[in-house]
Amino acid sequence: MTLATERLAPSQRSPLLESLRSVTGPDWLLSQPDDLLLYAYDGSVDQAMPDAVVFPDTTEQVQAVVRIARQHGVPVVPRGAGTGLSGGAIARCGGIVVSTSRMNRILEVDIRNRRAVVEPGVVNEDLSTHTKNFGFYYAPDPSSQKACTIGGNIATNAGGPHTLLYGVTTNHVLGVEFVTMDGTLVTTSGLADAPGYDITGLICGSEGTLGIVTKATVQLLRSPAAVKTLLASFDSVASCSAAVSGIVAAGVVPAAVEMMDQLALEAISQFIPQANLPTDAAAVLLLDLDGVPSELEEQEASIRAVLQNTEARAIRVARDAVERDLFWLGRKHAFGAVGRISPDYYVQDGVIPRTSISPVLKEIGLISRTFDIPIANVFHAGDGNLHPLLLFDNRVAGALEKVIEAGNAILKVCVDAGGMLSGEHGIGMEKQKAMPMVFSHDDLAAMQQVQAVFDPHSLFNPAKIFPAPAGCAEINNLRRSTTPVQGHA
Numbered sequence: 094m095t096l097a098t099e100r101l102a103p104s105q106r107s108p109l110l111e112s113l114r115s116v117t118g119p120d121w122l123l124s125q126p127d128d129l130l131l132y133a134y135d136g137s138v139d140q141a142m143p144d145a146v147v148f149p150d151t152t153e154q155v156q157a158v159v160r161i162a163r164q165h166g167v168p169v170v171p172r173g174a175g176t177g178l179s180g181g182a183i184a185r186c187g188g189i190v191v192s193t194s195r196m197n198r199i200l201e202v203d204i205r206n207r208r209a210v211v212e213p214g215v216v217n218e219d220l221s222t223h224t225k226n227f228g229f230y231y232a233p234d235p236s237s238q239k240a241c242t243i244g245g246n247i248a249t250n251a252g253g254p255h256t257l258l259y260g261v262t263t264n265h266v267l268g269v270e271f272v273t274m275d276g277t278l279v280t281t282s283g284l285a286d287a288p289g290y291d292i293t294g295l296i297c298g299s300e301g302t303l304g305i306v307t308k309a310t311v312q313l314l315r316s317p318a319a320v321k322t323l324l325a326s327f328d329s330v331a332s333c334s335a336a337v338s339g340i341v342a343a344g345v346v347p348a349a350v351e352m353m354d355q356l357a358l359e360a361i362s363q364f365i366p367q368a369n370l371p372t373d374a375a376a377v378l379l380l381d382l383d384g385v386p387s388e389l390e391e392q393e394a395s396i397r398a399v400l401q402n403t404e405a406r407a408i409r410v411a412r413d414a415v416e417r418d419l420f421w422l423g424r425k426h427a428f429g430a431v432g433r434i435s436p437d438y439y440v441q442d443g444v445i446p447r448t449s450i451s452p453v454l455k456e457i458g459l460i461s462r463t464f465d466i467p468i469a470n471v472f473h474a475g476d477g478n479l480h481p482l483l484l485f486d487n488r489v490a491g492a493l494e495k496v497i498e499a500g501n502a503i504l505k506v507c508v509d510a511g512g513m514l515s516g517e518h519g520i521g522m523e524k525q526k527a528m529p530m531v532f533s534h535d536d537l538a539a540m541q542q543v544q545a546v547f548d549p550h551s552l553f554n555p556a557k558i559f560p561a562p563a564g565c566a567e568i569n570n571l572r573r574s575t576t577p578v579q580g581h582a
């Protein structure tokens with residue numbers, strides 16, 4: 094997609110910038126094209142230029158920015174680290190990008206109640222690093238955790254390798270504070286089992302379309318007493334896939350079950366050779382078991398039995414924490430590794446029943462051959478959350494369109510297998526058109542009615558999630574003709 098330029102006319106832009114400057118000061122406002130270009134991207138293949146980027150330092154500044162956006166009738170797009178893979182943080186219809194990068198303080202660690210209060214720009218891994226000395230950690234662990242923010246994780250309801258046992262972000266967020274479109278601050282409980290509507294749950298996964306999260310109360314877990322990490326290699330993808338459902342059917346729920354195929358292993362071994370992953374296997378499983386040592390022995394015995402039945406050709410157990418970290422270093426750098434062997438890659442995020450991994454991977458192989466696109470698979474196998482990485486060169490005319498078409502074909506295979514469009518990356522502007530594959534007209538209308546309650550003029554991250562019948566120009570014109578210029582609606 095080329096850079097969309099739904100930019101404001103100078104007569105609208107100057108007063109907008111003037112108002113924003115009065116809130117953030119000149120140092121925390123970007124408005125020059127070269128600077129704005131850096132914020133026209135996220136981790137996806139989409140791009141669009143914002144009109145301004147602001148870096149508020151406080152909740153009050155976020156409220157003031159949102160009120161200005163409303164007065165001027167321009168879109169507001171919250172942005173964390175911009176690692177999103179579905180175009181969520183891109184200002185598709187122009188407007189103001191609100192970066193949370195300065196709001197990165199851990200405000201409170203309450204060990205007795207096992208929770209922390211954080212600002213949205215706190216980097217995921219920093220929270221666990223901070224609480225490690227207390228013997229606690231924050232469980233959701235996206236592979237991007239060295240960069241992505243808690244605010245972005247909440248908005249996308251992020252998952253990660255260890256969500257198999259521990260659940261996704263929504264299972265760990267106890268309460269949020271967020272700014273609505275009239276600049277009001279809403280605070281949800283922070284206590285488990287609060288009465289009333291589950292607004293915290295609604296905000297999780299709302300992709301910046303309902304409000305800007307300015308604070309979150311999250312649950313901390315005690316670090317496990319012991320961890321065991323196994324690496325099992327297979328001569329066929331089918332037997333590796335069979336092992337995944339076999340392990341769960343045997344009544345064992347490991348903390349993580351990740352799968353990598355041969356192309357992914359080759360890429361990782363070039364980038365992170367110290368991980369020492371086998372490159373001659375058709376596929377490997379990386380498994381984490383955690384708990385008390387006696388439990389781990391039992392779990393390992395059950396898993397070994399399944400691995401042997403499914404013809405694993407080798408099973409390695411990490412000797413110590415160093416080797417364990419190296420295995421995981423390889424897995425967590427898999428996307429970066431694939432980025433080194435191909436000029437570009439496009440990642441899909443379909444979810445399927447665990448039992449369908451083998452036939453669906455076969456279909457993906459067929460799509461790879463039909464479209465002549467190499468596809469590496471590295472994914473959260475325990476959750477059935479696939480991440481096929483389609484390798485291409487964006488400099489070649491038509492290559493992007495071809496991978497998008499192949500990506501859509503993969504999504505269809507996932508849906509036909511009883512799955513879903515996204516496991517964790519969100520819909521953003523990437524999969525809007527696919528929403529009717531899994532939601533009826535009435536389902537989508539119900540969601541849009543909820544969105545309209547929070548943001549009647551669709552100023553928060555417009556033209557995302559829902560299939561957009563109109564282009565941004567039409568949406569912006571409609572909005573400008575209906576948005577009140579001042580005061581409250």
Ligand SMILES: Cc1cc2nc3c(=O)[nH]c(=O)nc-3n(C[C@H](O)[C@H](O)[C@H](O)COP(=O)(O)OP(=O)(O)OC[C@H]3O[C@@H](n4cnc5c(N)ncnc54)[C@H](O)[C@@H]3O)c2cc1C
Pocket residue numbers: 135136170171172173174175176177178180181182193213234235236237240241242243244245246247248249250251252253254300301302304305306307428429517518554
């Ligand atoms: C190498 C790599 C590996 C990845 N692995 C995983 C993985 O294992 N699991 C996973 O779930 N994802 C993964 N991702 C995708 C991405 O990291 C996650 O979606 C992450 O949650 C995005 O966080 P962010 O801070 O970068 O948010 P951004 O990309 O900046 O924004 C994402 C969405 O959140 C909204 N948003 C951001 N902050 C706020 C806020 N304060 N209030 C309201 N809305 C907000 C934005 O508007 C946007 O819609 C990966 C990405 C990469 C590049």
